[in-house]
Structure formats: C-alpha cells, structure tokens
Amino acid sequence: MDDFTPRPGRLVEWTAGADAAAMVAAASPDPSPPSYSQKFHIDWHRANVRDGARHSSWLTAVFDLPGRLDAAAMATALENWVRRHPTLLTWFRLDDGRLQRYAIRPADFSLRPAVLGTFDAGDDMRDYLQKQFDSRIDPLSWPPFVVAGIERADSTTMLFAVDHTHTDGYSLFRIFREVRDMYEAERTGTRADLPEVGSHVDYCASEVAQASEISSDSSAVGTWLEFAQACGGTPPGFPLDLGLPPGERAPGVSYAMELFDAAEADAFNAACLRGGARFSGGLLATLGIANQRLAGEDHYRGMMTLHTRTEPQWLVAQGWFVNLVPVQFPVAGHRRFGDLLPKAQLAILRATKLNDIPFYWVAQILADKMSLLSDPRSVVPMTSYIDVRRAPASKDFEAARFQVIAGHSEFDEVFIWINRDWHRTTFTAVHPDTTVARQNVHRYAELVRTVLREVAHNGDAPLAQ
Numbered sequence: 001m002d003d004f005t006p007r008p009g010r011l012v013e014w015t016a017g018a019d020a021a022a023m024v025a026a027a028s029p030d031p032s033p034p035s036y037s038q039k040f041h042i043d044w045h046r047a048n049v050r051d052g053a054r055h056s057s058w059l060t061a062v063f064d065l066p067g068r069l070d071a072a073a074m075a076t077a078l079e080n081w082v083r084r085h086p087t088l089l090t091w092f093r094l095d096d097g098r099l100q101r102y103a104i105r106p107a108d109f110s111l112r113p114a115v116l117g118t119f120d121a122g123d124d125m126r127d128y129l130q131k132q133f134d135s136r137i138d139p140l141s142w143p144p145f146v147v148a149g150i151e152r153a154d155s156t157t158m159l160f161a162v163d164h165t166h167t168d169g170y171s172l173f174r175i176f177r178e179v180r181d182m183y184e185a186e187r188t189g190t191r192a193d194l195p196e197v198g199s200h201v202d203y204c205a206s207e208v209a210q211a212s213e214i215s216s217d218s219s220a221v222g223t224w225l226e227f228a229q230a231c232g233g234t235p236p237g238f239p240l241d242l243g244l245p246p247g248e249r250a251p252g253v254s255y256a257m258e259l260f261d262a263a264e265a266d267a268f269n270a271a272c273l274r275g276g277a278r279f280s281g282g283l284l285a286t287l288g289i290a291n292q293r294l295a296g297e298d299h300y301r302g303m304m305t306l307h308t309r310t311e312p313q314w315l316v317a318q319g320w321f322v323n324l325v326p327v328q329f330p331v332a333g334h335r336r337f338g339d340l341l342p343k344a345q346l347a348i349l350r351a352t353k354l355n356d357i358p359f360y361w362v363a364q365i366l367a368d369k370m371s372l373l374s375d376p377r378s379v380v381p382m383t384s385y386i387d388v389r390r391a392p393a394s395k396d397f398e399a400a401r402f403q404v405i406a407g408h409s410e411f412d413e414v415f416i417w418i419n420r421d422w423h424r425t426t427f428t429a430v431h432p433d434t435t436v437a438r439q440n441v442h443r444y445a446e447l448v449r450t451v452l453r454e455v456a457h458n459g460d461a462p463l464a465q
Contacts, residue, residue, distance in 0.1 A: 001056075001126065001130050001405055001406065001407050001408065002127075002253075002408075002428075003254065003256075003405070004062070004126055004148050004403070004405045005122040005123060005126060006062075006122045006125050006126060006157055007122060007150065007152065007157065008118075008119050008120050008121060008122055008130075008150075008152075009118070009119070009125075009148075009150040009151050009152040009157070009284070010117070010118045010119075010150070010151045010152075010210055011114060011115070011116040011117060011118070011119060011128075011148060011150055011151075012069065012071055012113050012114065012115055012116065012148065012149045012150075012151055013113070013114050013116055013146070013147065013148045014071075014074065014075050014078050014111040014113050014114075014147045014148075014149075014260055015110065015111065015112065015114055016109070016110070016111060016112075016143060016389065017112050017114075019071045019110075020142070020143065023104050023105075023108050023109070023142075024102075024104070024141075024142050026105075026108070027102040027103060027104055027105075027142070028102065028103060028105075029100055029101070029102055030090060030101040030102060030103040030201065030204075031101075032202065032204050032205040033099075033101070033204060033205060033208045034092060034099050034101065034165075034204060035203070035204040035207050035208065035213065035320065035358070036052070036141070036207065036208070036321060036358035036359070036360035036361050036426060037320050037323075037360060038092075038098050038165045038204065038224050039068075039099060039166055039324065039360065040360045040373070041057065041139065041165050041320075042092060042099060042139045042140065042165065042321070043376050044057075044137070044376060044377065044379065045057050045139055045140075045358065046376075047376035047377045048377055048409075048410075049135075051377065053249075053377065053409075054251070054408055054409070054410065055407075055408070055410065056133065056134055056164050056406060056407025056408055057137065057139060057163050057164055057165075057372065057406075058134075058137040058145075058161045058164065058406070058407060059161070059162060059164055059167055059169075059172060059406050060133065060159055060160060060161040060162070060172075060405045060406070061158075061159070061160045061162075061172040061173075061175045061176065061261060061402070061403075061404055061406060062157065062160075062375065062401070062403050062404070062405060063154050063157070063158055063160070063176050063180075063397075063400040063401060063402040063403075064157050064158070064400050064401045065156050065158060065180060065400070066154070066155055067138070067154070067155065067156075068152075068153060068154075068156075068185055069149055069151045069156040070186075071113035071149075071151075072113065072188035073183060073187045074113070074149065074183055074186075074228060075110075075111045075112060075113050076186050077179060077182040077183040077185070077186045078111050078147055078179070079109065079111050080108055080182055081178055081179055081182055082111075082145075082169060083106045083107060083109065084178070084194075084197060084198070084318075085123065085166075085197070085199070085200070085317065085318035085319070086103070086106070086199045086201050087101055087166045087199065087200040087201050087318060087319050088143070088144065088162070088166055088318065089090070089104040089105075089106060089109060089142075089145075090102060090103045090104070090142075090166075090201060091139065091140065091141055091142040091144055092139055092140055092165075093140060094140070096413040101201070102122075102142070103201075104142060111147075113157035116148075118193065119150075126158060129159065129161075130407060130408075131361065132146060132148075132152075132270060133146055133161045133191060133407060134407055134408075137161055137162070137163050138163065139163050139164075139165040139206065141417050144162065144165060144166055145160065145162045145163065145166070146159075146160060146161045146165040147159070147160055147161075148161075149447075150464060157401075159176050160172075160179070163436060164320065165207075165320065165434050166200070166319060166320070167318060167320065167322055168307075168319070168320045168322045168389065169318065169322075169384070169386060169404065169417075170307060170309075170321070171317075171318045171319060171320075171321075172404050173388065173391035173392075173394070173402075173404075173451055173460040174318070174391065174392060175318075176328065176391075176393060176397070176400065176402055177391075177392040178192075178194060178392075180393070181193070181194065182194070182227075193314075195315075196313070196315050197313070197315065197316050197317050198311075198312075198314050198317050198320025199265040199315025200314075200317050200318060200320070200321070202313075203308075203314055203319060203321065204448075207308075209357055210277045210356065211361045214357055214361065214365070215365070216365050217355075217364070219241075219355070220317055220354050220356075220357050221362060221365055221366070223321065223326075223350075223354060224326065224354065224357075224366065225366060225369065225370075226360045227301070227326040227328060227367075228326075228370045229370070230268060230299075230301065230328065233369075233370035233371055234370065234371050235303055235380045235381060236302050236303065236381070237381050237413050237414070238381060238413060238414035238431070238441075238444075239290075239291045239294060239295035239297055239442075240294060240295060240434060240440035240441060240444060241436055241437075242382050242397065242413075242414070242431065242432050242434060242437040242440065243432070243434035243436025243437050244412055244432055244434060244437075247412075248412065249377070249410040249411055249412045249432065250410060250411070250412075250430065250432035250433050250434050250437075251408060251409075251411075251432070251433050252408065252409050252410065252411040252430045252432065252433065253409055253430070253431065253432075253433040253438075254429065254430050255428070255429050255430060255431065255442060255445065256426060256427065256428040256429075257426065257427050257440070257442055257445055257446075257449065258424050258425070258426055258427075259418070259424075259425045259426060259427050259448070259452050259453075260424070260425055260449070260452060260453055260456055261423065261450045262284055262422060262423050262424065264356060264425075264452075264457070265279075265420055265424075265425045265456070267456040267457070268282060268452060268455050268456040269282070270417070271455050271456070271459045271460070272339075272341060273339050274459070275341035275342065276341065276342050276345065277341040277342060277344065277345035278345065278348075278383050279385075279387070279420070281341060281344045281345035281348055282337075282341060282452075282455065283345065283418055283452075284300065284302075284304075284327060284329075284344035284348065285337055285338070285340040285341050285343070285344040286448055286452055286455070287300060287302070287342060287383065287448065288300035288329065288331045288340055288370065288449045289331070289332070289337065289340070289447075289451050289461070289463055290444055290448050290451065292331045292332070292463065292464075293463075293464065294430075294443070294447060297299070297331065298330065298331055298332035298346075299329065299330050299331060299332070300327070300328060300329055300331055300344070301326070301327070301328040302326075302327055302328075302381075302382075302383055303324045303325070303326060303327075303359075303380055303381060303382040303383070304324070304325060304327050304348075304351065304382060304383050304384070304385070305323070305324060305382055305384040305385075306322070306323050306324075306325050306351065306352060306355045306385070307321050307322055307323075308321045308322065308323050308358065308449060309321045310355075316392075318332065319345050323355050323357075323358060323359055324359035324380060324382055325352070325354050325359070326351060326354070327347040327348060327350075327351050327352060328347055328361040329343040329344055329346065329347040330343060331463070334463055335462065335463055336460050336461065336462055337451065337455055337460050337461040337462075337463070337464055338459075338460045339463070340463070359380070360373070377410075378412060378413070379413065380413075381410065381413035381414055382415060382416075383415075383416045383417075383418070384415075384416065384417045384418070385417075385418045385419075385420075386417070386418075386419050386420070387419075387420050387444075388419050388420060388421040388422075389420065389421060389422055394421065394422065395417055397421065398421075398422075398423065406430075410432075411430065411431065412432060413431075413432075414429055414430070414431040414437075414441060415429065415430045416428070416429050417429075419427055425452075427445050427448060427449065429441050429444075429445060
C-alpha cells in the first residue's frame with residue numbers, strides 16, 4: 001500500500017448501510033466448509049490478532065474508468081457482480097471452536113453510494129483507505145470487502161479490497177473486465193456478455209470431500225514426505241540471510257523490478273522451447289542458478305503456486321483457487337542453463353501431479369513427522385508465476401492503470417511473484433524490512449535479471465560466473 005499514491009478526488013463508497021447488521025443477524029448457516037487455504041488464512045489472521053501484530057488480510061484491485069462516475073449505475077453493477085460470486089455473500093464464525101460458514105441471502109443484498117469527502121492529497125487518501133480496509137475487512141465478519149471510487153471530472157479510480165479468504169491473484173485480474181462491462185451495461189441499458197460461472201463455495205465443499213479420501217498411506221503424501229525431509233522438515237526458504245534472529249519477524253516491504261521487455265521475453269521463451277521447456281521451466285532453472293551462485297545450493301527446492309481451476313465452472317469464478325506444490329531438481333553437475341531446463345520442467349510436471357492434494361491438508365497429515373506449519377503466524381514462502389496476458393481485457397490494463405496492492409503485515413520469509421504481461425516481465429518480492437534482507441533480496445533479483453537477459457540475448461547462460 002505504501003507504493004500506492006492515488007490522484008486526488010472525491011471519495012465515494014458503496015456500502016450495505018444500516019441494514020447490514022440486520023442481514024447478518026438473519027443469515028443462515030451454510031453447510032459448505034472452509035477450504036484448507038481459507039482455514040489456514042483464518043488461523044493466521046486470528047494468531048496475528050491474538051499477538052497484537054499489525055497485519056492486513058486483504059488484497060485490492062485498483063483501476064481507472066474513463067469519464068464522470070454514474071454512482072447509481074455502479075451500485076447496480078456491483079450488486080449484480082457480488083451476486084454472481086456467492087463467496088462474497090459469506091463469512092465465517094467460530095461456533096463452539098469450529099469454523100462455520102454463514103451466508104447472506106442474495107435477494108436481501110443491496111449497495112448504496114455514499115460520498116465520504118474530497119481529498120486534496122493522494123497520501124492522505126491512501127492512509128485513510130488503508131485504515132478503512134484494515135479495520136473493516138475481516139474473514140470473521142461480513143461484508144468481507146470494501147468498494148470505493150475516487151471520482152474526478154475525467155475519470156474514476158475504482159478500488160476493490162477483498163479479504164484473501166474470498167479471492168486470489170487471478171480473481172483480482174478478472175474484476176476489471178467484469179465490473180467494467182457490467183457498469184457499462186447499466187449505463188447504456190444493455191446486457192454484459194459474461195460467461196457462466198460456478199461458485200467458490202461449492203468448490204470448497206468439493207475440495208474437502210476429495211481430500212478426505214487421502215490418507216498418510218497415499219503415494220502423493222509419500223512424495224511430499226520425501227521432499228519435506230530433504231528440506232529438513234520445514235518449507236524451503238530464501239537461500240540468503242534476512243537479518244532476523246530465529247523466531248523473529250519484521251514488517252514486510254516490497255521490492256519490484258523489470259526483468260525484461262516483451263521482445264526479450266519472447267526470445268527467452270524461444271530459448272526455453274528449443275530446450276524442451278516452457279517459460280515457467282526457464283524461470284525455475286534461473287532461480288536454481290541464482291541459488292547455486294549466491295548460496296552454493298546443489299539442489300533447487302522451493303514451493304510454487306499452481307491454480308486449481310481444473311473444471312470449467314471454476315475458470316472465471318471469484319475465489320481462492322491456488323495450491324502450493326513442491327518443486328526440486330539437481331543443479332550441481334550441470335554447466336549451463338540449457339542443461340538445467342529439462343530438469344526444471346520435469347520438476348514442474350511432477351509437481352502438477354500433486355496439485356489435487358491441498359498443501360494445508362498434507363501439512364496436517366504429516367504434522368507428527370515435520371513442522372510444515374509449526375507457527376500459526378508464519379506464511380509459507382513461495383514463488384508464483386502468472387502470464388497476465390491470459391486475463392480477460394489484459395491489453396487494457398496499462399491504460400486503466402490496473403494494479404494489485406496489499407496492506408502491511410509482518411514476515412520472516414521472502415515471497416516472489418514473477419508476472420509476464422504484454423509489455424514487460426516483472427519480479428516482485430515481499431520480504432522483512434531489515435538492512436540485510438534489502439541487500440540480499442536486491443542482489444538476488446539483480447542476478448535473476450542478469451541470467452534471464454543473458455539467455456534472452458545469447459540463448460544460454462553458464463551455471464557459474
């Protein structure tokens with residue numbers, strides 16, 4: 001959030017208003033359980049609240065719409081959009097120590113615009129929004145979202161802050177196209193052409209039912225056990241020192257840099273294809289080189305994200321459709337990037353075969369053998385790669401100033417996102433805000449960029465400098 005400075009304007013919010021409390025009081029229990037990611041997220045949230053740690057459990061999609069705002073048309077568009085994604089009408093309570101989902105009836109749900117005032121300074125507006133998101137968005141209350149707009153004569157900046165319980169990165173990318181099209185349909189009296197969509201609430205029930213059939217005797221759990229043992233019983237972390245004493249955390253800070261432009265990304269992809277791999281395999285091979293050069297690691301071991309939108313009804317649904325899977329491959333004994341490519345791609349292929357098993361369920365099964373989730377305030381370090389070009393209307397992202405932002409939390413690890421869009425490929429890391437972490441994360445990112453560009457320009461790169 002610190003990197004976000006909106007242009008000044010009049011702040012508008014769409015809220016359920018005074019009848020929200022009555023809707024919550026009349027809500028009925030929903031039989032669908034939380035997904036494993038949702039349960040972990042809520043446990044993480046409660047642990048931070050209990051310890052008095054500053055944390056933000058929300059993610060926010062931000063984008064501009066041209067022209068003066070029609071607040072009433074936007075209210076109707078937002079109502080229809082929320083009803084389209086039933087997870088946003090649900091929240092969780094602790095009933096006798098058990099997480100119980102509750103749901104607002106779609107017919108009872110409505111939004112109304114309210115003008116909150118004009119801000120002349122972008123910093124003041126950002127700070128105000130940060131406080132609103134932090135204080136009001138909570139997985140254990142409804143609504144689990146805040147929708148606001150910064151209105152000007154020529155444009156409106158829309159902000160959709162949603163608790164992570166009900167969204168993921170790709171879902172945030174989809175908000176832009178859906179809300180833009182539904183808003184335009186309301187303004188023009190037409191119908192938005194959107195595909196049919198399933199409910200993340202149904203997905204959660206399906207995930208839990210399928211996971212219940214997996215036991216410690218499963219071969220997939222055995223694969224997880226071998227990986228965890230090779231990592232010393234804990235998830236593999238960042239290979240360099242972060243300047244934190246054991247058990248300590250520091251406020252998270254983000255670092256972003258451009259890895260290469262679109263032409264270089266195409267050249268890098270071509271080099272990967274020639275070596276029998278894909279872009280993602282090339283990225284993993286590059287991380288393996290960085291870990292070996294900077295930390296002397298003979299094997300690359302890490303946790304990567306894979307989407308779980310494996311059935312048609314989940315493809316465009318709003319929700320948390322992401323799993324963590326283990327990837328590992330040998331680095332020592334190879335001389336060049338091209339030698340690592342097939343190993344990295346094979347590691348991804350093996351990881352995809354584990355994607356049907358929720359990581360947080362595996363962690364419970366293996367809890368007596370290793371500490372995959374030993375501290376409820378810890379978040380598992382991971383690497384994410386998203387080809388943003390696959391998101392609907394992604395060619396309009398740059399003109400709309402689309403971005404995803406998050407608030408403040410405390411961390412003891414590094415989280416890496418590599419995103420490829422139509423113009424550039426970027427590296428973003430969130431890490432503890434210590435001098436040592438800043439130095440090491442920055443030089444790690446610089447080395448990753450150096451190797452990627454060398455492959456893009458020369459078709460290969462040496463393993464050692």
